[in-house]
Amino acid sequence: MSFGTRYLAPQVARFMVEHPALEVRLDLNDRRVDLLEEGYDLAIRIGSLPDSSLVARRLTRCRLLLCAAPGYLAEHGEPDSLAALDHHRCLRYRSGHGTTDWQFGGRIVQQPSFLITDSLRSGRLVPILTEEAPIFLDIHGIYPVRRHLPAKVERFLDGLAAAWGEPPIWERELGL
Template sequence: MDRLQAMKVFVTVVNEGSFVQAAEKLGLSPQLVSKSLSQLEEHLGVRLLNRTTRRQHLTEAGTAYYQRAQQVLADIDDLELQLSGLQHSARGVLRISAPVSFAIRHLAPLVCAFQEAYPQVVVDLQLNDRKVDIIEEGFDIALRIGKLDSSSLIAKRLAPVRLLYCAAPGYLERAGTPADMNALREHRYLHYSYMNDAVVPTARKVLLSNNGDILVEAACAGAGIALQPTFIAWDALREGRLQPILRAYEPEPIALYAVFAHRQFLASKVRSFLDFIDGYFGTPPYWDNF
């Protein structure tokens, strides 16, 4: 049994959804596809697929084998490209998950420049502020902001992210500028829902939202004080629509990370994107220049 060919047959069956379609794609007969899969299961000593007359379902062992087999086949393809001098020929679909506000404000130029450098890569960029499961949901890379929990995933730090207290000049003229954190209880505070309450325990929250852009725009309109990352508030701070306050109480910076599943099984498209985004935003990042 050719184990590599059997692995490729199995992955193709799963991707295509049937033995007949897999056989057509591989240029084999359905009988040979079925025989190859049976030999692979016998060799591994586990059942990979539960078959019915209409369709097949992955077993628990099959799911684990499928995920690893995809990585192995992609790694082999990547190695062959490198050995043939085509290591820069990244190709395929690159699935990226990214936070909504950050992506809208900062990712479009990066993605366009990346695709100009790697025209054979199709970028599937999905925006979501929740913490996606990159393996279960099929993402190659997730961009995340904050302090990361320990996990089996690999994280590459891309840029620092500063958080600033800020308010519109008009609001500060009316309500005064707080001198310390205790003074926040006398002010209107615009709270980001995902932020730990311990950061602003004395604040009087009058508006809560899970989107930082909403809070920045509300602050610009004079609704109160907001604690927001500079990558969102940058334009407003630069244009004077917002003014930084409580600088002595600025929280410790957090960071932007690229998170991915396996360092040793990186496909060319993933490695190329990680190399491309590394240092792209500058040191310090351009959104801290205001």
């Protein structure tokens, strides 16, 4: 929902202005909808995709960032490796049915870039372990298999891919 509110809804609004004859219904939620059964033309999904009869179009990706509050680092020191995180209080992003080794509670987080841009910009969080290889989550448009993709869906997906870009706009704003 956070991604939908911040980055999808403005693109839906733009698309509606550009195509006033189309009826658009935006449903923001964190559950996996059944596109066919529930009558959706399209879903936006972040992360790995299960095998299905649906078609996926990759639109962009987002980086999972390790960050910490400056006050926490001043008190506890900055971890010097991923293994050192075991000795820190951490909060790790979990999408869908994924599992995590870390427990809730703490001042070090691993979150998708789109969730923490404001906190990074303001200095409430700072990146840590930046030399580690980045982890990315793909962002896809998912739609049912059809002989011909409806033009409205294709145009909307084209618009999303262009607006978000690669790397996505929220990461370019931070210089990532």
